[in-house]
Amino acid sequence: MIHRKCKLILCACAAVLTMLAAGCGSSSDSVKSTSQDKPKLVDTIKSRGELVIGTATGYPPYIFLDTSKPGKVYAGLDIMLAQKVADKLGVKLKVQDMVFQALLSSLSSNKVDLAIGGINPTDERRKTFDFSDVYLVSHNRMIIRKADADTYKTIADFKGQTIGVQKSSTQENVAQTEMPDSKVASLAYVPDAVLELTQGKVAGVIAEDVVAQQYLMMNSNLMMLDITFQKDKKESAICVNKGNEDLLAVLNEVIKEEKANGDMDKFLDESDKLAVGLAKQ
Missing domain, CATH: 3.40.190.10 (Periplasmic binding protein-like II)
Structure with a gap:
């Protein structure tokens, strides 16, 4: 009787192991198939x-x-x-x-x-x-009002002043890391930052030169400062x-x-x- 029970238990274990092995194989094959079938x-x-x-x-x-x-x-x-x-x-x-x-x-x-x-x-x-x-390769630059040309000539001159940038941009990072003594106003769009500049709400706006040139051509009261940031080059x-x-x-x-x-x-x-x-x- 004992021998018969042991034999039944062994058979049951073998059946369970077989099902587990089959299940694992099916899952692996399914994942592999899904990965292979995923279109480019x-x-x-x-x-x-x-x-x-x-x-x-x-x-x-x-x-x-x-x-x-x-x-x-x-x-x-x-x-x-x-x-x-x-x-x-x-x-x-x-x-x-x-x-x-x-x-x-x-x-x-x-x-x-x-x-x-x-x-x-x-x-x-x-x-x-x-x-x-x-x-495209460009360079980060600072836009200011021409009326402030004698006030702002170096990065240090912006101490305590607010700088406008586009939110989540490279220029935002430049302002935060290279101008720790200045406040940063992060706006959704560059035109918003430039508008704040023309209204005197920010002292300057950091933008890449190909973008800055657009606003200089549109507004004769603006100019680009001749200063260089550590993170000068900007790639696209x-x-x-x-x-x-x-x-x-x-x-x-x-x-x-x-x-x-x-x-x-x-x-x-x-x-x-x-x-x-x-x-x-």
Whole structure:
């Protein structure tokens, strides 16, 4: 009897182990299959028929609205570059406009395929996202009122004063780290910061030179200070979620082509002229 019971117990254990092994194998195979079956982002974009980009308008010459045309028409260097990417993929371009600080969170939650808008590929951002090759290099500068030219000549002269910057931008970081004796006013858009400057609410605005030049051409009462920040160079690249090497390869191919044929310089020049022209209307 005892021998028979032991035999039954052993058979039951063997059956349980067999089921567990089969279950584990099925789970592993399922995960592996899901991973293998996950479509590449480029294939998804082509199947969808549109490339969805996240950007933040109000940042000429990168991205702004062409108010000379009816409806919401996007213009600027970044839009022209994004259109080239869409053309390369053979799809339409769809733009999701938002405040700058929402760009990366929208990308990480897969609401957009990529983020573009003069985004600096910092080491901190690279921990979470991948970036294309750099398509434009600029430099951080300080904009002030011409009336204050004798008051502000060095960074030290801004002690106790308020500096305007775009929220979540590289320039915000520059102000916070390199001007500890100054107050920082972080605003959603660069035009808001420049408006505060013209109204005397901030002593200066930190912006990259290609952006600052726009406001100097629009307002003769503003000027750029001849000072250099430690974080002087500012690079711009297109941001994508990690694991999308297929889309990254397309982005880099387009950037390389547009630089080689001179179109990138043309995009910047055309965007500069359009933005200034619109501001003077």
